Amino acid sequence: MAIVKMSNFGLFTFDSDREKLLHELQKFGYVHFTDLKEQSAYLEEGLETLEIPYEVSEVEERIQSVKFAMDLLKRYDDRETGMKAMIKGKNSFTFEELEKKVAQFDYEPVIDKFRELTRKIDLISQEELKEKAAMEELRPWRNLxxxxxxxxxxxxxxxxxxxxxxxxxxxxxxxxxxxxxxxxxxxxxxxxxxxxxxxxxxxxxxxxxxxxxxxxxxxxxLSVSGTPEEDMKKRKESLEKMKEEKKKLQAEIKSMAGHLARFEEVYEYLLNLRLRYQAENNFLRTGSVNVIEGYIPTDKTDAFRKAVEKTQEGAYYLELAEAKKEDVSVPILLKNGKFAEAFESLTTMYSLPTYDGIDPTPLFAPFFFAFFGMMIGDWGYGIILMVLTGVALKIANLEKGQRLMMRFLFYLSFSTIAWGLMFGTFFGAAFPGFALINPSTEYQKLLIVSIAFGGIHLFYALGIKAYLAIRDGKPLDALYDVGFWYMALMGAIVFLLTMVLGNLPEVLGTVSLVVMVIGMVGIILTGGRENETAVGKLAGGMYSLYGISGYIGDFVSYSRLMALGLSGGFIATAINMMVGMLFDMGIPGMIAGVIVFLGGQAFNLFLSALSAYVHTSRLTYVEFFGKFYDGGGKPFKLFRNKSKYINVE
Missing domain, CATH: 3.30.70.2750 (Alpha-Beta Plaits)
Structure with missing residues (x-):
């Protein structure tokens, strides 16, 4: 799970086999090429770069021609849009199926036909402009x-x-x-x-x-024959004929609008073909031999080896080895379970981990799940979110990114429902029998819960930092950078509680004070250990201890869990109050009240969900990631173009 294990490969193959090799590797897909031009050692040994093949410019021209045809036909596209289009989804093809369909479509004569038709339309349009300009010049002279x-x-x-x-x-x-x-x-x-x-x-x-x-x-x-009025009439008749001629030409184009889907398939194929030729930029050569390097997922090495063997008519040399853990240049692919996978976009948006790092997705996903629901905190909203996303997942043919987003929101709807039941709120209305905490009256209790969640979140992040240090063979770093902070923070929290509450055992306050002092002294003595001089070490330690003020800010940040939940609830309550006043006005007021309720609650759901997403992401990126996660990994680039119009499997 998490970061996919990678193997790096080195391949020596004859130049004559390159095209077949790239074709087969693109069908395989999971190949990330290394740009060998950046490795000076190879260049110093006399290897040469491959020139960009002339086919790239040729394919580029074909892409532009196909795009011209697509842009033309889109004006007459009568396929489903909006919800119907989402339900239907994109057509899916394997790479082989796409190649066969494109090979069966002789599209270049169709494009030539389009160019001829558009040329005629343009000529007519120019004549129309001239006629209209002449009519405008004659208009003031109509009374002559x-x-x-x-x-x-x-x-x-x-x-x-x-x-x-x-x-x-x-x-x-x-x-x-x-x-x-x-x-x-x-x-x-x-x-x-x-x-x-x-x-x-x-x-x-x-x-x-x-x-x-x-x-x-x-x-x-006045260059006219007859009166200006007669001349204008003739020009108007001429314009009508031009208009009819344009309609015929446009109708001819419209009659071929059914080709749009096929042109989209050609477009996707050509983009992949261009990518295939551009990949040669990463290779080096010596004589008639190509040198190729890159990375593949370790669990796909057998399929990769077969793809290479299938294309090699002559001798070749292939070397495969598992990538070194400390190699930061290894591209990153993430692989998680169904639940955590829905949260991977949040990690990608921030920064992918390095190969020797840790995938934070399954670590933060449960907290994101809990915090999001707490910030909305209404089981009516949760049900709406669950139904909408559940129906979309069930009936719509979604592409992978859309499906992951729907699944992400679907999971979060259950958290929203659970917190709504705990708060006893249904579209802003209170259900006292259900509530464990009433947000509108017990906001202090809600604040304490929010801060408590924040403490768990922060200590969990520090625990991950300790685990990474121990994993890397640095147990003392775990003690210095985490253990002492645990002692200082937990000791301070318990000591403050004994002072505020007053009814706790006196010995608890004494023990917590001792633990806090030990932790602080430990931070001072070890926080600047990387400095060379004793003064530098002590100054670094004092500065590290000053970081405790940052933790105070972190704890306060979690009050947004309470604040967002209250704000959404108050807006929902205000909407309900307005609806109640409208209902008191009779039937017209009831009709207006229903509209206000549906529109207002829908807007509040959108606003609450957006705010919850943004602020939960902020707590994840700043307070959580800030304790242990650096990121910096580069994404694994599939040897496939990202499809826009179809799905290529």
């Missing part, structure tokens, strides 16, 4: 009910079309009063300008021109 081409045939007069700032229209009209053979008409007005048409004789043309220039006239040449 004359064929614009006739303006060019006048022998004794001339027509001007253009715009003038609206604020200059009045001065313009006054200036035109001096001309007898000139006419100006305003066809329409925009925000800041007026669209005008002017008619003048050849004799007054120059004067008219001068007046227009003086009033900021801008000429607009």
């Amino acid at each position: 009910n004359y064929d614009v081409r006739l303006f060019r045939d006048f022998q004794f007069s001339e027509v001007f079309t253009g715009t003038i700032p609206k604020k200059l229209m009045e001065p313009l009209k006054e200036a035109l009063g001096t001309l007898e053979e000139t006419y100006l008409e305003t066809l329409s007005e925009g925000k800041d300008e007026a669209y005008v048409v002017g008619l003048t004789s050849k004799r007054e043309k120059e004067d008219f021109n001068e007046i227009l220039r003086n009033h900021s006239f801008t000429t607009v040449n």
